[in-house]
């Protein structure tokens with residue numbers, strides 16, 4: 001695929017149990033000016049939408065139709081060895097395709113009614129959905145299915161970020177048109193979540 005930036009493969013083991021990650025998960029709204037590693041970004045994207053074996057991904061999807069896309073907004077010095085800009089995650093290739101260059105964090109924060117966490121975080125994910133993909137089979141139930149899927153993906157992001165010692169925040173309050181325009185997602189894609197991610201200034205709670 002032309003212009004594809006390949007990501008490191010996912011790790012399938014860590015010192016943090018699923019139970020500990022669930023226990024430690026919090027919404028983090030302050031972020032340090034610290035870049036995150038390419039491995040960490042790759043691991044979080046894999047958790048959000050990565051391909052496993054065959055038709056299986058890290059999250060369930062009604063009918064295996066996979067209506068979600070993940071856009072990655074990387075700030076200046078936000079991710080190790082990766083220029084600032086907006087990228088589309090391509091699960092089947094475990095890679096990123098560059099869509100626009102530049103630091104769009106301030107614009108994205110403004111589109112989310114000035115939420116500073118988005119301006120501060122080194123990277124934000126935008127989860128968008130193509131409802132038509134699911135509607136073709138599930139008609140009037142499609143909208144709820146797509147929203148459930150975004151929830152599955154966002155929770156995986158929270159838990160994976162926590163397991164990596166990073167903070168994340170599920171943001172649902174934003175202007176849809178402004179976020180769609182910044183992301184470069186097509187007309188048929190609705191933004192559902194912005195998830196800023198980064199190192200948190202306070203230690204996340206310890207596991208007892």
Ligand SMILES: Cc1cc2nc3c(=O)[nH]c(=O)nc-3n(C[C@H](O)[C@H](O)[C@H](O)COP(=O)(O)O)c2cc1C
Pocket residue numbers: 025026027028029115169170171172173174
């Ligand atoms: C659908 C949804 C939308 C949310 N939107 C925002 C938001 O726009 N801004 C924000 O700061 N937090 C947002 N949150 C995070 C909640 O405020 C947070 O989960 C809640 O206060 C509980 O805190 P905790 O996640 O640390 O347990 C959202 C959470 C969900 C599930």
